[in-house]
Amino acid sequence: MSAESNAPFAPLRAVPAGEGPRSSGLTYQQLLDTDTRTVPEVLRMESARELPVVRVPIDRYTSREFHDLEVEKVWKKTWQFACREDDIPEVGDHTLYEIADMSVLIVRGEDSLIRAFPNTCLHRGRALKDRPGRSPSLRCPFHSWEWNLDGSLKGLPCRWDFPHVKREEYGLPQYGTATWGGFVFINMDPNAEAFESFIGDLPTHFERWPLEDRYTEAHVAHLMRCNWKAAQEAFMEAYHVVSTHPQILAGIGDANSQYDVWDNFSRAITANMTPSPHLGHDPSEQEMLESIITTSLDSAPNFRVPDGMTARELFAQMARMQLQANAPSVTLLTDAELNDSFYYSLFPNMHPWGAYNKIVYRFRPNGNDPDTSIMEVIYLAPFRGKRPAPAPIHWLDYDEPWTEAPELGPLAKVFAQDTFNLPKVQRGLKSAQHTHVTFAHYQETKIRHFHTLMDQYLSR
Structure with missing residues (x-):
């Protein structure tokens, strides 16, 4: 049941930045060169690794036998996000x-x-x-x-x-217990590696965006008719945007996203207010703004990008004004931090977003059923003064729409687009005559990294 690899397991070799297949669009680092503020080192980092996994067996998503192996080799052995500190103050x-x-x-x-x-x-x-x-x-x-x-x-x-x-x-x-960023982690293995070793340099990435200074504004858990890995992998790449979210192509650099991996965590950076390389034309600054604002606010903006200003500059300016009341340090943040999507993944199932995006995802198996799972969306918001009480968890059944959780705001419709395909993925995997699923070399880097780590745990 191990993944098919093109190299034996060994310490992952670093790959020079830009090596290998890439989109012909503007790179993220080139986009950073246009920022109106000094860009922090954490955004200038590029960390590509040589990953052995290129495809994995389908039974990794469908087999009770593989699920049981995951329980013994992964869930009973690894550090995992269990709750927030403010759940038990x-x-x-x-x-x-x-x-x-x-x-x-x-x-x-x-x-x-x-x-x-x-x-x-x-x-x-x-x-x-x-x-x-x-x-x-x-x-x-x-x-x-x-x-x-x-x-x-x-x-x-x-x-x-x-x-x-x-x-x-x-x-x-x-x-074992440990805390970072207001999260509580547990590990069932009495011989587990130290948490500080496991999490590595991830805390340094979030020094500018301290998650311990947030409170749980919303927490929604949705039962899903798919394996937990199939669910989380839909949120680990921007490759799906052209097909799943075509309404935002004018304002999202999907195919030219940057993907980075470290030991136990990975990162994708997708630029906003910049056009997709899939488009056959160059949209105006107003078109870029409207494609994102309409999705974010559920209505078209009633203002225009001023002459001499880019959509990125305007959106960053608006975000600084909106966030300043609860996060005064936001005035120091770059245009990139206020525009773009920085979506991290900490093995095996935690996905905190960077900068001042509120999102944290967590994915879990639903009991011992390999064909269903639990997807959680948590919003962590900044605050001033006394810490607000955390929002209670809001459960949605399999067929309840995300819009039944109004606390998610307009993004509920985006989550609905993201998850629409997932029951059909699981049904397709159960019907497959082929034996493996295949991953893109670069755009599915985070997924390949996840399965590389999975293989390492399974081999212990």
Whole structure:
């Protein structure tokens, strides 16, 4: 079940910038040369690697056998985003993170430390908690066995009937926990690599855009009729734009996006307010503006690009004015940071967007069913003053439209376009006579990188 490769596994060789097939359009680095502000080093980075994966077996998306292998080799072994710190701000707050058929209980202790435990009673296995909440201890509803917030055994009824239960031996097992950017990560593997090693240089990429200074403005979870990998891969490339989002071609540099990979994370940068290389003409600055604004605001703009100004300059100016109330440092940001899409992926399933785009995606298997999944869209917004309470999760069933979540705003229609094909992808994969799916050399770099990392985990 391993991916077909054109090279053995080894440290990934760096590739000189620009080497290999590329669109004939303007490169992102050339576009940065036109910025009205000094461009930060993080945007000037280019990090191409020689990736072995060029295609993967279809059963990677359809097989229960492969799903079970993922559970053992990936979900039980890797660091994964479980919740936000502001989901459990006070002592005794707890929440649940569920992956496949496993449930993890995440708790804020009396010492304010965050701990994660298997959500199971050590007596006869009942889940300790069924939903998020706050409590002074962790008490099983079945027989009232009880643990302190740090996982130490507090007590149990009829203590005389359990002479074999030693307090020091019956503390709740603990999983590894770590935090970055306001996110809480867990790892079930007692021999896991240090989180700092796993996440690498990703925090330095976000130093200008601190995610810990945001709050959860919206959190929508949608049940999907497709494998979780098929779902997330639709959001890891701009190759689909020409077919899926043709209404924005006048204002998006899709085919000339930049793709970069590092150890456990990757990045794509897609420029906005610049035309697609697919177009057969050069749109006006007004046409570029309208193609993006109409999608973003759900209506055509009632203003025009002034003479002598580009659409990128105008849009950046508007964004600075809009964001300044809650993010004063936005005045220092470049036109690029306020126009363009910087979509990162941290293995295996977390996708935070850079700059002041609010989006974070998370994709998970839906229980043990390889044919369904959970796609989550989280909006992280800046704020001033007291931190607002995080928005509760809003669940959408398989056939409910994204527009049933008004908190997503006009982007709900874009998500609907993005996910329209996915049930049909899964159905097509189940009907396939060919054995593999094939990836583009450059535009699907992030997907190839993901499967390269998947292979490395599977081989351990």
